[in-house]
Amino acid sequence: MSNIAELKSRGSKVMHGIDATEIAKHQLLRQLKFDRIIFNFPHAGFFSRESTECQLGRHRKLVSQFLMNAKQMISENGEIHISHKTNGFHAQFKVESIASSHGLRLMEAVKFKCGHYPGYNTKYGFGGDKNFNPNPSKTFKFGLKTLPPS
Known part of the structure; x- marks a missing residue:
């Protein structure tokens, strides 16, 4: 709460309950461009009856949908940051590959x-x-791919 109060005292707008997989469609956000969009430790949850591949699929889908939306919302020189564990199960999320595909x-x-x-x-x-x-x-930092000079 102290962080929210500090942000508000600086004139920031603090919003909650926004679906990271649909931010580009959000009524108040869709027309804005950002220098940084940060998603720390995206995780779609664990369900004990699901196979590892099903769980990985859900996590990859979350990351993919977030990146697809965030890409539409960063400025030309903007960055998308995803902080992510790099060992065990989490190493199989393929964050870099998903970002490249977008x-x-x-x-x-x-x-x-x-x-x-x-x-x-x-x-x-x-x-x-x-x-x-x-x-x-x-923390993986992604930017827009730029075209080589003509």
Whole structure:
């Protein structure tokens, strides 16, 4: 709440309940362009009766739909940041490949540092209000692919 209060005191508009897979269609956001769009640790949840491939498919679809929408909303030199775990099951999300399929280029991938997001806490998407260990993870920074000079 303190972060929200701080943002509002600086004149920022704080919005909740926006579907990351449909942001380009949102009534108040669709006409805007952003320098940065950040999605930390996208995760579609776990369902114990689903196979690993089904779960991976849901996670990849979430990332794909987010990137497809975010691409429409970044400025010419804008960036889309996705912070993501890089080990085990999470390493199979194929974030870089999905971004490339949407015409985005990887600008850099850097070690995720919680300190870059004051007040940010990781939260499991299920099972209460517990934090998860974000290590090892990276922040992947994507931009629009540019055409080579003629």
